């Protein structure tokens with residue numbers, strides 16, 4: 216694999232190592248909020264954080280950023296851990312921001328004691344008005360000049376639960392004229408009488424993201440705290456708290472978040488898709504979640520490869536989902552067996568009239584021409600076979616090389632057949648083709664001298680195994696749904712899931728959930744968790760070619 220050049224974060228890390236900053240130590244963290252399942256954007260962040268530590272002999276913490284009791288849940292914590300592991304990474308420590316609530320509270324008191332924080336009784340609207348506008352300075356709250364003792368007393372009473380939600384907040388006393396709006400006395404703590412999934416009812420005040428994140432980094436001695444670009448304007452505040460508290464100077468660096476075409480990435484919107492029933496759950500194979508991709512048939516290595524290819528930059532962009540599909544297609548091309556599956560709600564039965572009734576012949580079919588070590592497998596052939604309706608045309612155009620009246624085609628791994636007669640029902644639909652086969656044309660020992668241009672796949676009627684085949688496509692019909700004013704309903708692709716009947720070769724009879732194959736000429740598929748001994752269920756991971764390419 217070609218060496219790629221260093222990304223800007225690797226450059227920073229190498230400079231820091233060279234200059235001996237932090238003793239040459241590299242310690243990153245991945246800090247999900249447990250308020251939803253991880254998505255492919257998080258995968259980018261995971262690969263970046265864990266990848267840096269791996270590359271430079273450092274460590275990565277998994278830290279749950281669980282400072283908002285209302286939206287967080289243990290179910291999410293468990294799914295996040297499973298997804299990070301599945302991607303192939305292991306964390307040095309598992310931490311929770313909520314474990315730092317006592318320490319963060321002590322930090323807040325120390326800022327009050329330094330005259331750098333005050334309790335404000337203003338309402339949310341009043342505080343917003345006090346902040347001013349980007350072009351006009353803010354105005355001080357009437358509570359800004361409270362004494363240190365009064366602030367300490369009130370803050371302790373906030374913690375003790377004496378006040379209802381929203382009655383008071385703790386604000387940092389910084390600079391109401393700062394051009395950076397985040398410096399205009401940002402809120403540090405708010406009152407929320409809410410049950411927390413880990414700390415229970417111990418707390419009724421909770422720290423804001425800005426007051427929790429940098430300090431959590433610092434407590435863990437994180438050297439390189441990586442986050443997405445929208446936090447760039449928060450960085451001065453991140454540094455201000457660390458500096459005023461005199462604690463370990465973690466440093467924040469920002470990179471462009473991943474945006475992907477034809478999907479949405481925000482957890483709030485993904486939750487809406489789940490709650491409104493547009494998808495079957497967080498792990499619906501159409502979801503851009505890691506659990507959805509896994510169920511769709513993606514491999515961890517294909518997701519890591521994708522993360523590597525998109526790289527890390529400081530400019531926002533929108534990545535073509537075709538690149539993600541390319542990564543899995545490339546990998547599955549090398550790793551999967553080619554099997555035959557007739558995927559059609561109305562397949563056509565072909566009867567080979569000159570083939571002995573009741574006879575079964577075992578054909579040897581190569582598993583994967585890309586991988587000589589993959590060997591061959593047995594595929595039974597008989598007098599009656601299924602083919603797809605698309606592989607026959609009664610009145611074909613000139614360059615149609617599949618089956619047509621009087622025309623010959625090769626059956627993959629078997630014989631050349633010729634269509635002699637078309638049988639129709641009363642409605643005029645084709646229900647059966649009566650064909651003859653050329654006995655000398657058996658694949659591998661063909662002495663017939665006949666050259667046919669087309670090869671089609673087939674499945675023996677006597678041996679076919681029934682399956683449901685779920686054909687997944689893009690969830691949205693517009694490239695960038697997040698930027699579209701219209702409601703979800705109008706943007707969703709009505710054909711994002713089409714379930715079709717499948718008749719698959721018997722080698723798949725005992726296939727288990729997660730198994731991946733290529734259905735010849737159709738695409739890459741994997742066995743879904745819904746599969747049972749009675750009914751196989753396949754998910755289409757990706758088509759053989761990019762059918763959306765212009």
Ligand code: ATP
Pocket residue numbers: 245246247248249255256257259260280441442443471472473474480481482483
């Ligand atoms: P969302 O907006 O989807 O809810 P979030 O940023 O609120 O995402 P967190 O759980 O806080 O979700 O994210 C954990 C980490 O993953 C953060 O460091 C965040 O910057 C990173 N991250 C989230 N979304 C993306 C993305 N699209 N691309 C790259 N990194 C991301």
Ligand code: MG
Pocket residue numbers: 248
């Ligand atoms: Mg977040």
Ligand code: MG
Pocket residue numbers: 482
């Ligand atoms: Mg969020």
